[in-house]
Amino acid sequence: MINRRQLLLGSAAGFVSAGLSGRSAGTQTAQAPATNSSSQNAATDRPYTPVVTPNGRTLPYKMRDGVKEFHLIAEEVDHEFAEGTRIKAWGYNGSTPGPTLEAVEGDRVRIFVTNRLKEPTTVHWHGLILPFGMDGVAGLTQKAIPPGESWVYEFTLKQHGTHMYHPHADEMLQMAMGMMGMFIIHPKQQDDANHVDRDFALLLHNWAIHPGTYRPDPSVMTDFDLWTINSKVFPAIAPLLAQNGERVRVRVGNLSMYNHPMHMHGVQFDVTGSDGGRWPRGQWRKEVTEIVGVGQTRDLEFTAVAGDWPLHCHMSHHTMNAMGHELPVTTGVDQSELAREIRQMIPGYMAMGENGMSAHQEHIDAGHMRGPQNTLAMMGGRGPYGPMEMGGMFTLIKVRDELDGDNDPGWFEPPQGTQAYRVNSVPDDLPV
Amino acid sequence: MPFQAFALLMLLPALIACSTTGDVMTAYGKTDDSHQQPLLLALHDWSPALGTIATRPVQVTTDNPATILNPAQAQAFALQHSPAIRSILASQGIADADYRQATLINNPGFSASALRAEGSWKTEFGISLGILDWLTLPMRKRLAGAELEAARTGALTALTRELGAVRSRYFAVVAARHASRQQQQTAEAARLNAELARQLNQAGNLSELEQLRYEDELARQQLAAQQAITDADIRLAELELALGLPFNSELVVPDALPDTDADLLTPAALRAILQNADTFAALLTTAMQQRPEVTMMRNTRESLERRLDLQQKQFGMSELGLGLVTEREPDGSTASGLELDLSLPLFDRGQHRVSSIQSRLVQLTADEQALQLAIAHQLSRNLNNLLNLSQQVRQLRDQDIPRQQRMLELVLQEYNFMLSGPFELISVKQQETETVMRYVSLLERYWAEHADFMQHSANTADTFVAGLVPTSDPSALSPDSSSPHSPAPHSLDSESSNHQEHHHD
Numbered sequence A: 001m002i003n004r005r006q007l008l009l010g011s012a013a014g015f016v017s018a019g020l021s022g023r024s025a026g027t028q029t030a031q032a033p034a035t036n037s038s039s040q041n042a043a044t045d046r047p048y049t050p051v052v053t054p055n056g057r058t059l060p061y062k063m064r065d066g067v068k069e070f071h072l073i074a075e076e077v078d079h080e081f082a083e084g085t086r087i088k089a090w091g092y093n094g095s096t097p098g099p100t101l102e103a104v105e106g107d108r109v110r111i112f113v114t115n116r117l118k119e120p121t122t123v124h125w126h127g128l129i130l131p132f133g134m135d136g137v138a139g140l141t142q143k144a145i146p147p148g149e150s151w152v153y154e155f156t157l158k159q160h161g162t163h164m165y166h167p168h169a170d171e172m173l174q175m176a177m178g179m180m181g182m183f184i185i186h187p188k189q190q191d192d193a194n195h196v197d198r199d200f201a202l203l204l205h206n207w208a209i210h211p212g213t214y215r216p217d218p219s220v221m222t223d224f225d226l227w228t229i230n231s232k233v234f235p236a237i238a239p240l241l242a243q244n245g246e247r248v249r250v251r252v253g254n255l256s257m258y259n260h261p262m263h264m265h266g267v268q269f270d271v272t273g274s275d276g277g278r279w280p281r282g283q284w285r286k287e288v289t290e291i292v293g294v295g296q297t298r299d300l301e302f303t304a305v306a307g308d309w310p311l312h313c314h315m316s317h318h319t320m321n322a323m324g325h326e327l328p329v330t331t332g333v334d335q336s337e338l339a340r341e342i343r344q345m346i347p348g349y350m351a352m353g354e355n356g357m358s359a360h361q362e363h364i365d366a367g368h369m370r371g372p373q374n375t376l377a378m379m380g381g382r383g384p385y386g387p388m389e390m391g392g393m394f395t396l397i398k399v400r401d402e403l404d405g406d407n408d409p410g411w412f413e414p415p416q417g418t419q420a421y422r423v424n425s426v427p428d429d430l431p432v
Numbered sequence B: 001m002p003f004q005a006f007a008l009l010m011l012l013p014a015l016i017a018c019s020t021t022g023d024v025m026t027a028y029g030k031t032d033d034s035h036q037q038p039l040l041l042a043l044h045d046w047s048p049a050l051g052t053i054a055t056r057p058v059q060v061t062t063d064n065p066a067t068i069l070n071p072a073q074a075q076a077f078a079l080q081h082s083p084a085i086r087s088i089l090a091s092q093g094i095a096d097a098d099y100r101q102a103t104l105i106n107n108p109g110f111s112a113s114a115l116r117a118e119g120s121w122k123t124e125f126g127i128s129l130g131i132l133d134w135l136t137l138p139m140r141k142r143l144a145g146a147e148l149e150a151a152r153t154g155a156l157t158a159l160t161r162e163l164g165a166v167r168s169r170y171f172a173v174v175a176a177r178h179a180s181r182q183q184q185q186t187a188e189a190a191r192l193n194a195e196l197a198r199q200l201n202q203a204g205n206l207s208e209l210e211q212l213r214y215e216d217e218l219a220r221q222q223l224a225a226q227q228a229i230t231d232a233d234i235r236l237a238e239l240e241l242a243l244g245l246p247f248n249s250e251l252v253v254p255d256a257l258p259d260t261d262a263d264l265l266t267p268a269a270l271r272a273i274l275q276n277a278d279t280f281a282a283l284l285t286t287a288m289q290q291r292p293e294v295t296m297m298r299n300t301r302e303s304l305e306r307r308l309d310l311q312q313k314q315f316g317m318s319e320l321g322l323g324l325v326t327e328r329e330p331d332g333s334t335a336s337g338l339e340l341d342l343s344l345p346l347f348d349r350g351q352h353r354v355s356s357i358q359s360r361l362v363q364l365t366a367d368e369q370a371l372q373l374a375i376a377h378q379l380s381r382n383l384n385n386l387l388n389l390s391q392q393v394r395q396l397r398d399q400d401i402p403r404q405q406r407m408l409e410l411v412l413q414e415y416n417f418m419l420s421g422p423f424e425l426i427s428v429k430q431q432e433t434e435t436v437m438r439y440v441s442l443l444e445r446y447w448a449e450h451a452d453f454m455q456h457s458a459n460t461a462d463t464f465v466a467g468l469v470p471t472s473d474p475s476a477l478s479p480d481s482s483s484p485h486s487p488a489p490h491s492l493d494s495e496s497s498n499h500q501e502h503h504h505d
């Protein structure tokens, strides 16, 4: 049963949610920046804090006869991981990941799926409790949706939690191409004690985009080139914005082929939920790193503290962009003489790595080392004090006393006396 | 005629320069009779694609072995210095070869490179006759008619062979030097890899096993490089011998084979000859006209016919005859000798002499047919091989080597982004040098086949082929009058500016 109040709210949300989603829409459908402070939330009289999908958006729905109707379009999309790297990916409604679906426990949803690919597809509602025939497994629960056809999935949401959707037809390839999205179900009973001011949805993935190519290689199993949050790499991943003291939830889903220990600086977060829904408080645990396994989701909650705090996978190769994995180790090798001789034969050769790889970003940023087409340098990004030497699954949680809407607040300036500093000498009575 | 022709002939080095460089560099020979006057040539290196030698005109004398930069010069030098050639010339009463060398080397009968100069066929034929005038001077008074011609052509054959050998050895040494240069590059790439491996091993970053793999490759490449140097030295010594130079002379030759479009016969022209029976027949006819053996046979036929005529008119009269015997060697060349034919008319009423001459005429006809057939086969084999080789050479030059260079560029980009390592980068460079070595080997085969083709066609093939396809680069045809080294005589201008109108008709 749907009461009148829910119906009204739903209708309103159906048309407003477009304006409330995706802060950094990028190349996707133009939208007003989402604001998701509690006051804004209260203004819409929504029973939950809408999810923000950095670099993405939430899919609007239309309420029809008490059913929330969504339309997902499976199609090829032009996708940019960061400036300088574009590919032909597959996704939904013009993007990878597809737009986030957001609903409330108890909702009846009717999801139209149009297949604009040239091969059959399905949508599997990962982790949702639903009738067997709605599970979206090609050949098992249904005939796969042929190219050009539209099919409907319809079921009632019997749970809440952080969930995902992805194809279950030619799954290995279609997921490698970027077909996936988040499906957030808010609890029907909003618990004020568990209220969050900001709610973010991050979907982890890995991509094999060989240097100089423009399409993912689905055959790769381990040596991926790009590690993404919402199909973006640092420094193109939008930062997560919050105000000091706000309660923040970061929902992380993983449809890549690796487990990712997601690490947050500056706070101990509570792990408060998963695809199993929101956990009872007694099950929460404090962590600074939480492994999000393949096919799993985790909700991480914390109270925001001012700063520009990194949030990243702790597999250090996952915070790099494209790099070779079978390079000889040049650390500790003075190539200067040899490099001169090599340059005689191969003009442009530069010796690298004698003292580590840090110099690499300096070379790249200086612009005198050309790389392959459509390929991001291994490391990049500059902070207020120099190169950050990062890539891949790395972004920042920017917390300020007061935010100016969704505008990037710039770099955090540590208050006087709270920043590391240089000394001229070290007391010589310190044990080493 | 001889002196005028001679004067004209002295201008031909300019045409040689044209043909070997693709660009016109003027050159001229002095018509001064003094043999102290060296042949002056304005030269131009002919390997811009691989360019190690500066592209600049230089004045050289053929007396200086340090300045032999093309096969025509090698031949000129050989005419002056080779004991074997001087012996042939001396036997023909030409002692002052250095004085007449310009005539000889610029004759299309000797210098293949002259033929792309597009001199008219009439001129060339005239030159051939002119050459014969210089030969067999001492026999002129003792021999008459066809016999004299036979002796001259015999000498011409020997000279052609000697100068052909000079040409082959010249290309052999240039090829060996070219190959050696590339092999040194390959070895250098291997050395860089090995040195890098050694440093990595010392730093504790590479296992001894891996390091030794690079050492091993280096050793292999260094042996090959040493072998290449020795091969080039040996071939240089062989050229020295052919030129009449002492071992370890000052002789310097280029280290890159000619490989520009102006240097190479075009596949289209070669295919046109192979596919068109009339064109092939024209080439064969042209070649036959210039082959010394054919000239010899023609002269012998004339001699026999004259004697037959005489025999039939002067029945029973005795005669001292000097005839020509031609034998074919297994390698397809021919050797000739003079035959003294002495007979007494005692009981001879002449019938057996008539039938003997008649049967020799029959034999001669068969020999001529056999020779023509052999030449036709030689030419078609040459054409097929040249077609294949000129296509392969162009493919490597225009596609394979540039592709390798592009690959190197791309690997360098990957190296820059730490996607590929230095070993991989250097190895790709090594692959590129190995491709260039394959190219050099093809070029060498091309020039060997080309020399063979020129020999079989009596040096007429180049001009013939060039006449089939209009020259695409008109600038190659006009002398560069702005060059300070090219005070081109007027006659040269007229010779070279209208050569496109000349055809072997």
Ligand SMILES: [Cu+2]
Residues within 6 Å of the ligand: A227, A258, A259, A260, A261, A313, A314, A315, A318, A393
């Ligand atoms: Cu990871």
